[in-house]
Amino acid sequence: MNESSHTSTTMERQAMHKTPKVNEVNEFIEIASDFEDPLEVIREALSNSYDAEATWVEIEIKQDDEGRNTLIIEDDGHGMDEQDLESFFDLGNSNKHDAIGYKGHGTKIYYKSDEIRVESVKDGNHVESVMEQPWETLNNHELPTYSVDTEETDETSGTRIEVHGFRAGQGFDPEQLTYNKIEHYIKWKTIGGSTAWHFDDDFHEFDIEVTLSPQIDNTRKPIETTNKLEFPDENLHPDGEFVAERMCKHFPPRELTVTLDDGRELTIEVVGMVGGKEARNELPTYGKHSAQFGIWLAKDHIKVERYNDAIGADNEFFHFFFVANCQSLELSANREKIRNKSGDVYQAITNELERFMTKVCQEEWYRDYIARRKLEDKKRSVQSQESSLQDRLVKTKEQGGLSPSNPAEVIAALERYSANGSPETVEIADFRMDEEVNAIVNTDDGYKNAALQAKLSDFFEDETPLTHIDRFICWKVGDRDALTKIERASYLGDPIRFDFSNNEVTYGEEDKKTIPVLELVDKM
Amino acid sequence: MVSFDVIAEAGETRRGQLQINDRTLETPHLFPVVNFYGGGNEPALFGGGIHRTVKEFMVNHPPTTGGTDYSDLFGGVMTSISSLTDYGIREKKLEEYLDNEIREWGKFSDYDGMIFADSGGYKILKQGGELEGEDFTKDITQDKALDMQLDLGPDIVVNLDHPIHPDDEFEERIEKMEKTAVNARQLAKRRDEVDGACYLTVHGYYEAMLERSFDAIENELDKPIPEVFDGIALGSLVPRKDNVEVLIEAVSDCRLEMQQRGYNDLPLHVFGISGNAMPLLVAVGADTFDSASYLHQAINGKYCVNLFETVPVEEADFHACDCRICNDGLHRDRMRNRLDDLYQKDILGSVAAHNLAIQQRELRRFRQLIAEADEDQIAAYLEEAVKDQKGFRKFAYKLINERIKPYFDDDGETSYA
Numbered sequence: 001m002n003e004s005s006h007t008s009t010t011m012e013r014q015a016m017h018k019t020p021k022v023n024e025v026n027e028f029i030e031i032a033s034d035f036e037d038p039l040e041v042i043r044e045a046l047s048n049s050y051d052a053e054a055t056w057v058e059i060e061i062k063q064d065d066e067g068r069n070t071l072i073i074e075d076d077g078h079g080m081d082e083q084d085l086e087s088f089f090d091l092g093n094s095n096k097h098d099a100i101g102y103k104g105h106g107t108k109i110y111y112k113s114d115e116i117r118v119e120s121v122k123d124g125n126h127v128e129s130v131m132e133q134p135w136e137t138l139n140n141h142e143l144p145t146y147s148v149d150t151e152e153t154d155e156t157s158g159t160r161i162e163v164h165g166f167r168a169g170q171g172f173d174p175e176q177l178t179y180n181k182i183e184h185y186i187k188w189k190t191i192g193g194s195t196a197w198h199f200d201d202d203f204h205e206f207d208i209e210v211t212l213s214p215q216i217d218n219t220r221k222p223i224e225t226t227n228k229l230e231f232p233d234e235n236l237h238p239d240g241e242f243v244a245e246r247m248c249k250h251f252p253p254r255e256l257t258v259t260l261d262d263g264r265e266l267t268i269e270v271v272g273m274v275g276g277k278e279a280r281n282e283l284p285t286y287g288k289h290s291a292q293f294g295i296w297l298a299k300d301h302i303k304v305e306r307y308n309d310a311i312g313a314d315n316e317f318f319h320f321f322f323v324a325n326c327q328s329l330e331l332s333a334n335r336e337k338i339r340n341k342s343g344d345v346y347q348a349i350t351n352e353l354e355r356f357m358t359k360v361c362q363e364e365w366y367r368d369y370i371a372r373r374k375l376e377d378k379k380r381s382v383q384s385q386e387s388s389l390q391d392r393l394v395k396t397k398e399q400g401g402l403s404p405s406n407p408a409e410v411i412a413a414l415e416r417y418s419a420n421g422s423p424e425t426v427e428i429a430d431f432r433m434d435e436e437v438n439a440i441v442n443t444d445d446g447y448k449n450a451a452l453q454a455k456l457s458d459f460f461e462d463e464t465p466l467t468h469i470d471r472f473i474c475w476k477v478g479d480r481d482a483l484t485k486i487e488r489a490s491y492l493g494d495p496i497r498f499d500f501s502n503n504e505v506t507y508g509e510e511d512k513k514t515i516p517v518l519e520l521v522d523k524m
Numbered sequence: 525m526v527s528f529d530v531i532a533e534a535g536e537t538r539r540g541q542l543q544i545n546d547r548t549l550e551t552p553h554l555f556p557v558v559n560f561y562g563g564g565n566e567p568a569l570f571g572g573g574i575h576r577t578v579k580e581f582m583v584n585h586p587p588t589t590g591g592t593d594y595s596d597l598f599g600g601v602m603t604s605i606s607s608l609t610d611y612g613i614r615e616k617k618l619e620e621y622l623d624n625e626i627r628e629w630g631k632f633s634d635y636d637g638m639i640f641a642d643s644g645g646y647k648i649l650k651q652g653g654e655l656e657g658e659d660f661t662k663d664i665t666q667d668k669a670l671d672m673q674l675d676l677g678p679d680i681v682v683n684l685d686h687p688i689h690p691d692d693e694f695e696e697r698i699e700k701m702e703k704t705a706v707n708a709r710q711l712a713k714r715r716d717e718v719d720g721a722c723y724l725t726v727h728g729y730y731e732a733m734l735e736r737s738f739d740a741i742e743n744e745l746d747k748p749i750p751e752v753f754d755g756i757a758l759g760s761l762v763p764r765k766d767n768v769e770v771l772i773e774a775v776s777d778c779r780l781e782m783q784q785r786g787y788n789d790l791p792l793h794v795f796g797i798s799g800n801a802m803p804l805l806v807a808v809g810a811d812t813f814d815s816a817s818y819l820h821q822a823i824n825g826k827y828c829v830n831l832f833e834t835v836p837v838e839e840a841d842f843h844a845c846d847c848r849i850c851n852d853g854l855h856r857d858r859m860r861n862r863l864d865d866l867y868q869k870d871i872l873g874s875v876a877a878h879n880l881a882i883q884q885r886e887l888r889r890f891r892q893l894i895a896e897a898d899e900d901q902i903a904a905y906l907e908e909a910v911k912d913q914k915g916f917r918k919f920a921y922k923l924i925n926e927r928i929k930p931y932f933d934d935d936g937e938t939s940y941a
Contacts, residue, residue: 251932252932358918359921359931363930365932
């Protein structure tokens with residue numbers, strides 16, 4: 001190494017700090033595209049309005065004849081000032097810390113549009129802001145800008161956001177929306193389905209209205225609801241014969257406390273109901289019900305994912321609808337998943353929940369309900385049995401009495417034949433339904449191995465060996481053609497002959513064997 | 525003189541005092557099974573091995589106990605006439621054993637607990653009604669069984685029974701119940717010879733079966749049961765010991781049957797069950813138990829962490845245990861095999877004493893709770909006991925809901941968290 005290079009190395013060792021760079025345009029595009037479910041727009045809007053302490057929020061989704069979409073979100077919350085507007089448009093600059101939408105990502109979904117217009121009144125100031133062509137600008141690798149106009153006003157506070165030309169297809173397709181789907185989503189995935197009101201005396205209630213333009217859904221009236229998820233009415237002991245479906249019991253709010261090994265305390269707020277299908281159908285669900293019932297883990301009292309293992313294998317999850325809220329759960333950015341599943345917090349929550357659910361399942365009313373369901377199922381099967389019996393009765397009358405279709409009925413025919421003075425004794429001494437030689441009969445010549453068949457021809461279809469058979473007892477011979485065919489071809493390699501004038505089967509070449517056949521049909 | 529006084533009740537759970545002559549036992553109580561005759565001679569407390577060590581704990585033998593008196597773990601013990609021949613003795617030895625009552629042997633002269641002498645019906649039935657030694661077999665009839673029980677100097681005897689089995693055909697079961705009833709009648713005839721308590725065995729897994737068992741006995745006796753017998757012993761549960769639901773039903777229905785027949789003042793003993801099922805069975809009205817599980821667990825190197833869990837003794841954390849054995853450095857060293865010249869019996873004897881201490885501790889706690897007659901506390905105790913036992917807790921919660929205090933009241937209010 002020469003001297004000069006030594007010097008330059010020393011100089012390069014001077015401390016050098018670099019700041020990671022963010023490609024802001026790409027970030028905006030990324031985040032605006034990150035929301036995959038079109039309904040997430042509604043979730044964001046509701047969370048923002050709730051956090052703004054609104055008493056009502058109205059969401060309108062319109063589509064014009066050319067397929068362009070407009071979203072209008074209006075509430076009477078505390079409104080936004082210029083600084084709040086910055087948070088609204090900036091990335092990662094939320095001024096919310098303990099609220100639901102604290103990451104500051106949600107509103108960026110509106111960037112996928114042709115125009116964002118925000119009007120808001122806060123503390124006597126009216127702010128109006130417009131961002132033109134945000135999506136096109138971002139795709140030209142530029143950051144869009146927005147105008148801000150402020151003036152004094154005596155209007156009450158509130159916010160109105162209009163998003164014009166909202167992009168369909170890639171992230172948001174209003175045509176996929178229906179009122180049913182939205183209502184279900186609001187109640188299951190957003191603040192609109194909150195169970196907080198069970199626990200919080202100062203619960204802040206607000207009204208939600210969602211209107212879709214007729215091009216999107218004209219099947220029913222707009223959605224009007226609140227941010228309370230309510231259970232169907234209790235129906236503990238209904239009268240009537242088939243009532244289990246209507247039965248419903250509420251399990252009132254309860255706070256469960258768990259202490260972790262490190263001394264931290266967790267609180268789990270559980271509330272729920274158990275009920276039959278009719279009762280559960282009163283819950284605002286839509287589509288596949290099996291995906292709704294069971295035990296939900298929640299944060300901010302908004303359901304995240306189910307933990308049906310808490311119910312235990314003895315019980316079917318669909319009787320239950322419980323929400324267990326714990327603020328110590330950590331969620332993924334889109335609130336779809338629990339992030340801290342591998343940790344002790346999740347373990348402690350699920351353990352405690354399992355204990356709690358065992359109590360529910362061992363509760364007397366629940367056990368009565370399950371017993372009642374079983375009983376009613378049995379009663380229903382009795383009813384269907386009754387109608388099948390009626391069918392059978394008609395058929396039996398038509399055929400004029402017993403017409404065996406299985407070996408057990410052949411036994412009944414045989415008994416009747418014996419009772420009516422048969423010339424020989426043939427009594428069943430042992431019968432095993434599934435064996436090839438299914439009976440032992442007691443005859444005047446002692447015990448004999450017998451094959452009992454409704455139709456003799458069926459016996460030969462199964463190619464059962466004749467080695468141990470002393471007697472055939474059948475209701476009727478059956479398909480004589482089939483027997484003739486066997487006679488001509490041989491049976492299991494040996495000659496066989498069916499002689500029905502003498503009621504016997506002869507079989508074999510050298511050790512020829514004769515097996516008497518008792519056909520009952522003409523003897524009754 | 526025999527008396528059983530219920531001194532506190534909480535639901536169906538009860539605390540009692542069983543007094544037999546001058547000995548008193550607090551119930552619920554566990555009678556550990558002790559084999560007094562484990563082969564060998566008296567100086568070795570009849571037999572070596574862990575059985576001997578257990579007896580040394582029982583009679584407070586300082587070199588074994590380290591000077592601390594642990595005999596209260598053995599306030600009442602269970603032994604069986606069938607255990608006399610457990611070690612394949614000759615007839616002469618059997619006669620020698622039976623020549624002196626247990627307390628007449630020098631080593632046991634200070635033992636002041638109660639001795640429950642079982643007839644050994646289960647084992648004797650399995651051996652075709654015989655007691656087998658090395659050079660003899662003896663047909664055991666009710667009379668012979670009682671003679672042998674009395675030779676042990678017992679405080680409690682019980683009739684020779686014919687335990688039923690879950691797989692028995694109906695007819696077989698009836699036959700066994702009738703034989704048991706005939707034996708009960710025979711014991712009743714000789715009631716005056718017993719200077720202590722006479723227990724009556726009944727068998728069954730649910731009400732209808734128990735009803736039949738009681739009926740069979742009542743038909744044989746010419747006096748009401750409480751005039752002849754001082755306690756009821758429920759047998760045949762050992763083959764079902766792992767099915768806690770069956771155990772609860774059996775004990776609960778037996779109690780119910782006793783109530784309906786007016787024998788509710790008699791103590792109810794449950795044969796052969798201990799450990800994890802005990803709290804739940806106490807909660808439905810069992811008063812006493814017997815079991816050798818503390819010993820068998822130790823023989824298999826298992827150390828009880830609590831009623832539900834065992835760990836290999838090498839992995840045990842003695843400092844996490846509050847029992848007296850684990851608080852004693854000598855026994856910790858023994859269980860850890862840290863001393864020179866230790867035999868297995870020294871290591872496992874201490875483990876057995878610990879295992880027993882754990883079970884006795886739980887019953888002691890339970891007795892205190894019952895004394896306070898607070899159903900909430902009993903429910904909370906049961907809940908805490910089974911908290912992490914998935915298989916058990918549903919039965920415990922069911923029991924609490926139905927028998928003690930529902931978690932969810934009908935008015936929609938919660939009773940306790």
